[in-house]
Structures are given as C-alpha cells and as structure tokens.
Amino acid sequence: MWEMQGELGTSHCYEFGGDYRQSPNYKIGKLGIDYRYNARKKGYEIVRILKGDHWLSENRSPFMNPGMNVSEGWIIKAVNGIPVNKTTPPERLTLNLAGQQVQLSVTSPDGKEEKVVTVPTMKDESKARYRDWVEGNREYVHNASKGKLGYLHLPDMHKDGLIEFHRYFLAEVDYEGLIIDVRDNGGGSVSGLLLQKLARKRIGYDKTRWWDNNPYMDNAPMGPMVCITDEHAGSDGDIFSHSFKLLGLGKLIGKRTWGGVIGIWPRHWLVDGTITTQPEFSFWFKDVGWGVENYGTDPDIEVDIMPQDYVEGKDPQLDVAIKTCLAEIKKNPPLKPNFGKIPRKTLP
Structure with a gap:
C-alpha cells in the first residue's frame, strides 16, 4: 500500500500503523x-x-x-x-x-x-536539551549583538510552536531587531496566527503618566527582522518561510526548505488499524503559484552548516543572521519616540 501511495509523488502521503511486528524497544535511562x-x-x-x-x-x-x-x-x-x-x-x-x-x-x-x-533517570531528555539549545542561542545573540537583537525559535506550527512563540516573543520584541529561527520546524497549522503578530508595525507611542511609553500597535516588533530556515523546515514551516519573504518582513537566511505544502486530514482507518493519508489541501502563492510543493522556498542568503561546524560548536547560519539584522538596523533604524517639547493642554 505504501508503494501505491508513493506513486502520487506528493508530500504528506503516508501509510502507517496496522498489523506490523513491533521492533524491540530498549529504553535507556537518561541522566541529563x-x-x-x-x-x-x-x-x-x-x-x-x-x-x-x-x-x-x-x-x-x-x-x-x-x-x-x-x-x-x-x-x-x-x-x-x-x-x-x-x-x-x-x-x-x-x-x-x-x-x-x-x-x-x-x-x-x-x-x-x-x-x-x-x-x-529520565525517560527522555530531548526537552531539556532543546531548552538549553534555545537559551544558549538566545544568550549568544544578546551578547554578540551587544544587547541589540532578540531571538526566538519555533519548533513546529502546532501547540509547542505556539507556546514557544508566546513564551519568548514579549521578552524579545522590544530589542532593536529580532531573529526568528524556524530550523527543524515540524509544520502544523498556526503560521498565519504568528505572521499576523510579526507583521504589526510601530507607527506611534502612547506616552503615559506613570508607566513606560507603550508602542502602537501593541507588541509590534521594534525594528528589522530576519528569519533562519533550513531543509528540515517543512509543511507549515515551508509556508511560514515563504510567507515571511512574501510579506516583506525581512531576509530569509539558511537553506532551501523541505518543500511539502499539500496537506492531509488523517481519518481513514483500515480493519487492521492502518491509517492512510491522501493529498487534500494544496497550497498556492501569488508569486510562485504551486511551486513550493516538491521544491521548497529559497533563502535570500544561502548559508550551510558543515559537519566540521557541528563538531566545533559553530552556527554560521545564526552568525550571518546576526550580521544581517545589525546591518538592517543601520539602514532602517527602529522607531523610537522623539516627543520633543510636550504641549501644555490648559485652557486659554
């Protein structure tokens, strides 16, 4: 059946579960x-x-x-x-x-x-490793930019990605520039919700008597943004990456994305417990039409991570993102309030 599914030549075309012999599963106790x-x-x-x-x-x-x-x-x-x-x-x-x-x-x-x-022992230490990786990147960006840039990572476009976005966005949005990292993004369906917030523009400030000045629109990014993507960002990760470029939110940096934007609705169960998926939702963009499927979206600036970079703990994609975003800040400085002399509003 999976061979027949493969004849379709589209993404998200799966057959899984069913009456297969289970492979041995040896759980290692992790020490973190x-x-x-x-x-x-x-x-x-x-x-x-x-x-x-x-x-x-x-x-x-x-x-x-x-x-x-x-x-x-x-x-x-x-x-x-x-x-x-x-x-x-x-x-x-x-x-x-x-x-x-x-x-x-x-x-x-x-x-x-x-x-x-x-x-x-831990059954799974991947969440701990992920958090340390994100916090390490965040600290690196803050230090390398001398406090000018913020950073957040989106692991997918499901629940976890939505949680990660709102965990970090409000803490990072008031930096002069913002790096959004969607590498290894597993896809989902919330990219539109996140892009709406990233697309907000600051056009003014509300000066308050007692508190800090509030930007208008609320929680709009202060300055330029860049997005890092790679070949492991797919599905709604493809859509987010291409839309980031299409909306003109900033430069896309990294590698061409996975290229799978024909969506599915897994609901067809067979008698032995197998579930099959069929292409049901095909994505079209105004600039490339159906072209993202089976191709992906190209970055504005292509940067690869070589095996030796992994060994040495280097992240050239993140380094280029920092350099690019700082250059954008010089070209397009963020909007900061310059109130000048505040008028007196007493009666004449």
Whole structure:
C-alpha cells in the first residue's frame, strides 16, 4: 500500500500503523548530562548538566534536583555498583532502566570526596536539551549583538510552536531587531496566527503618566527582522518561510526548505488499524503559484552548516543572521519616540 501511495509523488502521503511486528524497544535511562571518559581518573567526567526548565522535574537533569550536590567536573565511577570503563559508559549500564532510580558512585574533581547518590533517570531528555539549545542561542545573540537583537525559535506550527512563540516573543520584541529561527520546524497549522503578530508595525507611542511609553500597535516588533530556515523546515514551516519573504518582513537566511505544502486530514482507518493519508489541501502563492510543493522556498542568503561546524560548536547560519539584522538596523533604524517639547493642554 505504501508503494501505491508513493506513486502520487506528493508530500504528506503516508501509510502507517496496522498489523506490523513491533521492533524491540530498549529504553535507556537518561541522566541529563554530557560526559567524557577520563583515563587518568578511570571514570566519566560530567562536562555539562542540562538545566532545561529547572522548575519541571521531567524537563531537567536529575542532577539539578535539590540535595544532589554533584556538579560539572565530578567523576562517575560506577552504576549500581558496576564499575564503568572506556568501553562501558554509564548509558550501557542504565539500559532498560528509564524512569527508574539508579545508584551512581561519584567522586569530586579533586578526588577528596566520594559518595553514592540515588538518581531518578529520565525517560527522555530531548526537552531539556532543546531548552538549553534555545537559551544558549538566545544568550549568544544578546551578547554578540551587544544587547541589540532578540531571538526566538519555533519548533513546529502546532501547540509547542505556539507556546514557544508566546513564551519568548514579549521578552524579545522590544530589542532593536529580532531573529526568528524556524530550523527543524515540524509544520502544523498556526503560521498565519504568528505572521499576523510579526507583521504589526510601530507607527506611534502612547506616552503615559506613570508607566513606560507603550508602542502602537501593541507588541509590534521594534525594528528589522530576519528569519533562519533550513531543509528540515517543512509543511507549515515551508509556508511560514515563504510567507515571511512574501510579506516583506525581512531576509530569509539558511537553506532551501523541505518543500511539502499539500496537506492531509488523517481519518481513514483500515480493519487492521492502518491509517492512510491522501493529498487534500494544496497550497498556492501569488508569486510562485504551486511551486513550493516538491521544491521548497529559497533563502535570500544561502548559508550551510558543515559537519566540521557541528563538531566545533559553530552556527554560521545564526552568525550571518546576526550580521544581517545589525546591518538592517543601520539602514532602517527602529522607531523610537522623539516627543520633543510636550504641549501644555490648559485652557486659554
């Protein structure tokens, strides 16, 4: 059936579920850390503890829990009494222990303190890693632009993307420029809601007696914007990326998007539990017609991330976005209030 679906040559044409044999699923208990083997100390050194959303236990490293008192630089020597070595990392000893408690034998960086701590492993650490990545990018943009640029990332155009937008937008909108990052955007259906807010223009200010000056329109971006996209931004991520250009909101930077804007409505179930999807909603734009499907949208400035960039922790797409947005600020300075002499409104 999936071969027949493939003959259509469109995006979002799927067949999944049904009477398939389930693959083995071995859940590894995650510790929410990055580590490396330290041959001299014969253990795994904790080089980073994921902070995530530290108020949510499921979205942060268990090493952030109160009373743990284990920090970066400590050495993991054993898991549940079994020593680790170069070929036996901690994750090998937490196999099938996801969501359960394990005992870690750890020593301090100077070797003077040894103890055993009980750690509740994580079933999934992706949310913690995502939060650290976003916060790292946000801090990098703030520092690299000397406080002139804001940053937000949209993981999809579903619930999570809507939440992320409103989590950061009001905190970042009053910077002189704004970077919107839609790389790896999984699509959805809320791009229009977000673009409406980004398309607002500041045309004036409301000067108040007691509080700060309020821009009009409310929550409109202060200055220029740029958008970063890539080949993993698809569906409504394609639509957002192309619309950002089409509306003239700013430069699109990165790589050509995925190219899948024929939508679906999954609702056709077969007797064995299989569900099939058929192309039902095809997207047309006034400039390229049907051209985004099976092609994507081209960036204004193409920037690739090479394998060596990942290894070295570099993000050339973000660097170009910062440089481009700062240049746009010089060309088109943001609207800031210049009230001059305030008139007196007393009766003559």
